[in-house]
Amino acid sequence: TQLLEQSPQFLSIQEGENLTVYCNSSSVFSSLQWYRQEPGEGPVLLVTVVTGGEVKKLKRLTFQFGDARKDSSLHITAAQPGDTGLYLCAGGSNYQLIWGAGTKLIIKP
């Protein structure tokens, strides 16, 4: 059974701090996707990484795919209250996505 483990499960920090969220598996994925979800809404795709070692930047967010395509990280620099939400990672494999349980992030002003 393929599993994606996200850590930490919950993170509450002050505005301006940096943070990193991790997504780990023992399985190899063809792609790794990161989503952010706000309460009562569907997840919104932030980025997709497909190549081992790939790094993508989206303003203050930096996403990295592990060399072996088994893990990924999301780093946020100078977090802002607008970054608050549930961050989900999902690995693409054989026509379906394997989802992590999510990291609930709260940025306090």
Next chain:
Amino acid sequence: KAGVTQTPRYLIKTRGQQVTLSCSPISGHRSVSWYQQTPGQGLQFLFEYFSETQRNKGNFPGRFSGRQFSNSRSEMNVSTLELGDSALYLCASSRGQGDYGYTFGSGTRLTVV
């Protein structure tokens, strides 16, 4: 372009009833997936349809079923509702395998009383 549209947005049903939820994907997207999301279980995959064929199915009982029409619109049906079926039901669409990302709708919040 229009996003993924799910209707209704909110629904309250009684135990034992059945319910049908609708999803209109982004124009040109042929794959539609359905998920159940609850605070305790997170996102649980229900099934995925591509060009009117069910391509993948999660571990849900037979009370959960779905279909896709020729215009890619999809419906899911839950029969004999149970209290535990209360959840946010999400629909997501993509062009093909979804390896490059899915677009989700806002979901249908189903409450079973």
